[in-house]
Amino acid sequence: MSAPTLELEIADITESAPEVSTLTLKHPEGRVLPSFTPGSHLVLECSGKANAYSLISDPVMPTSYQISVLRIHEGSGGSRWLHERQPGERLTARPPRSAFAPQLKARKQLLIAGGIGVTPIFSHLRAAAAWGIPVEVLYAHRPGHGAHCDELKTLAPGRVRCLDSRAEFAAAFAEAVIRQPIGTHLYCCGPEPFMDIVVGTARGAGWPPGRIHTERFGIDALDPGDPFEVVLTESNQKFTVPSGISLLEALEKKGFDIPNLCRQGVCGECVLPVRTGAVLHRDHFLTEEEKESDEQMMCCVSRAREEELEIAL
Amino acid sequence: MPTLEQTSVPAWAVATAGMPLDRVAARAALVTFASDQEPRRTWGQELDHAGIPYDLIDLSEASKADIRQAVGLLIDSASVGFRLMLHGPLAPVLAARAAALEHSLLDEEIIVCTTEVSEIPLYCVHCTGESVVRAAIDDVVTCLHCGTDLLVYYHVSRRQGSFLGFKHDAEAYELTGAGEAA
Structure with a gap:
């Protein structure tokens, strides 16, 4: 089953930071x-690939969508392809999908961004400003590479700190995380190691998991993985998934129509039931218990831990 | 009745039980509604051992309104990392939990130990009064405010901090005077 799609026209492209293009998309x-x-x-x-980008524009009855795209040189090519687009060209998109929603009961939001992870944080800040929710933003970026800093500061004057050194960010976050009033929720988006440090520091300061929300998009390219054999028990097929090709891509090449959306291990759409075999889980959807049980897998990113997997398909 | 897990009734509301300490807590308040030294002996020692600073607050004589107010003030001055630990009979524990939830605490920040569950707070949907009565789920008891016989339903309101009670025979046909069948 395929999700409905939207045709969007590129209305404008601007550079928000070196290697970061902000695209304004409108209905044709x-x-x-x-x-x-x-x-x-x-x-x-994006040229045969599907990439997910956070929306940074006004969410209510919008006449345009805005996304900011970091050019990832070693990635799968989707961001490079988007950087080559011109105003007037059309793109195909799936309708907006929420996987990092604000907590309606939050009394305050502590928004933490690393690098291009600023995009969903921008969206949260925009909403918090509109709803009058107290907010505090720490945005870590490389020197000279802070995207949208001025817009963030305009939305929440005096509540946004853009920090271009790791030490400065670490000190600012360590100080901020221990003085947040009860009712604060923490939202974090950035590279995986950055988020691991943020979550680890917050947990160490006594934050329960229910107050910590992360957006884990595959902005870090996964390694291509080893080849493995797949046995499809329902359709009596056996084939090899080569290194660098996902099980989802391999199944699509065989003619299977597997429901999917993000193709980055986030949305949970492409789940498959596993009969036997150990799975190398690389998704952010299944819980730790579900991963340990090896009863299902996200075929867009996860692979076999050993030589063979049996899938009930 | 469905199994307890399928209802809003916490396990510690039908049998006395204590949750374990959360050792990652940065700070805690140990609120007791039982006028004994038990929480200081058990949770207090554990908190000391874990190096978690805490305040011990005795609300054993407080009314429900006072409990709600005290817990609200306690939470409003706290920072994330705080845990509220509630120790005592069910009725004040549920009242304190309701206040804590209202003041934005998450379930995982509330640690409960019930010492007595035979007396339950029961909300009457007919007069909105709350009675603390000796009863259990499925019992029928009289509302202390309006006299209606109430069925103790398997629902505990997180907001009210009480079991739901409603007229057990509201749909029963009443035979009266001239209308009686021959």
Whole structure:
């Protein structure tokens, strides 16, 4: 089953930081686009690949969507392809999807961004400012590579710190995390090691998991993995998934129509039941218990830990 | 009745039980509604051992309104990392939990130890009064405010901090005077 798609026209492209392009997308006939929850993302079809990008624009009855795209040189090519687009060209997108929604009961939001992870944080800040929710933003970026800093500071004057050294960020976060009033929720998006440090520091300061929300998009490229054999028990097929090809891509090449959306181990759409075999889980959807049971897998990113997997398909 | 896990009734509301300490807590308040030294002996020692600073607050004589107010003030001055530990009979524990939830505490920040569950707080949907009565789920008891016979339903309101009670025979046909069948 395929999700409905939207045709969008590129209305404008600007550079928000070195290697970061901000694309403004509109309906080709100027119609209002579907509203979305702050923190939502669009999945764009990028030259045969599907990449997810957080929406940074106004979420209510929008006449345009804005996304900021970091050019990832060693990635799968989707961001490079988007950077080559020109105004007037059209893109195909899946409607906005929410996987990083704000907590409606939050009394305050502590928003933590690392690098291009600033995009969903921008969206959360925009919503918090609109709703009058107290907010504090720490944004770590490389010197000279802070995207949207001025817009963030305009939305929450005096509440945004853009920090361009790791030590400065670490000190600022260590100080901030221990003085947040009860009712604060922490939202974090950035590279995996950055988020691991943020979550680890917060947990160490006594934050319960229910107050910590992370957006884990595959901005760190996964390694290509080893080849493995797949046995499909229902359709009596056996084939090899080569290194660098996901099980999802391999199944699509065989003609299977596997429901999927983000293709980055986040959304949970492409789950498959596993009969036997140990899975190398690389997704952010299944719980630790589910991963340990090896009864299901996200075929867009996960692979076999050993030589063979039996899938009930 | 469905199994307890399928209801809003916490296990510690039908049998006395204590949750374990959360050792990652940065700070805690140990609120007791039982006028004994038990929490200081058990949780207090554990908190000391874990190096978690805490305040011991005795609300054993407090009314429900006072409990709600005291717990609200306690939480409003706390920082994330705080845990609220509630020790005592069910009725004040549920009242304190309701206040804690209202003041934005998460379930995982509330640690409960019930010492007595035979007396339950029961909310009457007919007069909105709350009675603390000796009863259990499925019992029928009289509302202390309006006299209605109430069925103790398997629902505990997180907001009210009480079991739900409603007229057990509201749909029963009443035979009266001239209308009696021959």
